[in-house]
Amino acid sequence: MDPVIEITNLRKTYGEKTAVADVSFAVERGEIFGILGPNGAGKTTTVEALAGLRQADGGSTVVLGVDTQRDPAAVRERLGIQLQSSRLPAKLKVAEAMHLYASFYAEPADTDELLELLGLTEKKDTAFADLSGGQQQRLSIALALVGNPQVAILDELTTGLDPQARRDTWALIERVRDSGVTIVLVTHFMDEAERLCDRLVVIDGGRVVAEGRPRELVAATDERAFRMRLPAGTDPAVVDRLSDLPEVSSVTEDDGEHEVRGNTRVLSAVILALASQDVVPDEIRTLSRTLEDLFVEVTGARPMETVS
Numbered sequence: 001m002d003p004v005i006e007i008t009n010l011r012k013t014y015g016e017k018t019a020v021a022d023v024s025f026a027v028e029r030g031e032i033f034g035i036l037g038p039n040g041a042g043k044t045t046t047v048e049a050l051a052g053l054r055q056a057d058g059g060s061t062v063v064l065g066v067d068t069q070r071d072p073a074a075v076r077e078r079l080g081i082q083l084q085s086s087r088l089p090a091k092l093k094v095a096e097a098m099h100l101y102a103s104f105y106a107e108p109a110d111t112d113e114l115l116e117l118l119g120l121t122e123k124k125d126t127a128f129a130d131l132s133g134g135q136q137q138r139l140s141i142a143l144a145l146v147g148n149p150q151v152a153i154l155d156e157l158t159t160g161l162d163p164q165a166r167r168d169t170w171a172l173i174e175r176v177r178d179s180g181v182t183i184v185l186v187t188h189f190m191d192e193a194e195r196l197c198d199r200l201v202v203i204d205g206g207r208v209v210a211e212g213r214p215r216e217l218v219a220a221t222d223e224r225a226f227r228m229r230l231p232a233g234t235d236p237a238v239v240d241r242l243s244d245l246p247e248v249s250s251v252t253e254d255d256g257e258h259e260v261r262g263n264t265r266v267l268s269a270v271i272l273a274l275a276s277q278d279v280v281p282d283e284i285r286t287l288s289r290t291l292e293d294l295f296v297e298v299t300g301a302r303p304m305e306t307v308s
């Protein structure tokens with residue numbers, strides 16, 4: 001089966017500035033595909049080029065078999081896009097916005113159903129400016145879906161939402177995917193990517209620096225880590241010597257605990273070394289690697305703090 005989206009060697013510059021240097025990836029039908037990366041990595045430029053809203057300087061963007069650089073109009077009916085800064089006129093009411101957007105499409109979704117799905121039915125007659133941040137966000141998702149698209153691109157889906165609203169939005173996105181829509185999700189949030197995305201790319205400096213399923217990306221390393229609490233009065237020289245073990249890459253201390261990192265045999269090597277000095281840790285906790293660890297490794301940047 002042909003991929004629903006195929007980006008090949010995409011390149012986009014703004015004058016001297018290279019926003020996207022070389023990005024390639026493919027998305028299969030029915031996937032939730034994540035695009036992660038630090039600020040300014042080129043994520044928004046990539047999805048705007050994908051939707052045919054930006055003219056690339058090189059490479060191709062194909063959606064549902066259509067080259068969106070050459071013929072963006074040919075997919076407009078089948079592609080929904082929620083942009084970061086989708087602001088509407090202040091006085092436009094929710095239902096009016098939905099009907100306006102629906103009028104752009106030959107076969108729009110049922111607007112009442114969509115508002116119900118997004119929990120906006122009671123806000124139908126409320127002006128855009130009087131909605132809360134979360135409601136505005138949900139409306140922008142509804143507007144991206146009103147054309148009954150086969151592909152939906154959602155940029156910064158849950159930015160500014162409270163923890164409950166984020167979880168509700170995730171559940172909604174899964175329902176949309178289950179209805180057969182392929183979803184591209186641009187996000188800063190590692191927990192969101194881990195929870196929602198079937199596959200993802202990490203983009204940094206306009207290039208793909210990691211690609212795969214969240215679980216595989218997290219597992220694809222030999223690094224292990226654990227924290228331990230040593231008995232009071234343990235000779236600091238014993239701890240210092242742990243750093244000399246070939247299995248250990250780092251030992252750091254904070255809050256009375258030692259965090260040890262190293263290869264797959266680090267835990268047993270440290271326990272043995274301590275036992276040979278008659279030291280038995282009071283407590284040991286292994287640390288599982290997260291998508292955030294991978295993100296820091298491949299981009300050198302910390303992702304934005306999550307709100308939950």
Ligand SMILES: Nc1ncnc2c1ncn2[C@@H]1O[C@H](COP(=O)(O)OP(=O)(O)OP(=O)(O)O)[C@@H](O)[C@H]1O
Nearest residue numbers: 014017018019037038039040041042043044045046
């Ligand atoms: N219209 C433009 N003119 C000039 N430079 C631009 C323009 N749009 C984006 N850029 C620059 O291109 C780079 C990539 O921007 P882009 O918005 O694609 O990144 P991003 O990964 O989406 O970042 P963020 O997460 O902050 O939205 C940035 O350095 C940005 O400043």
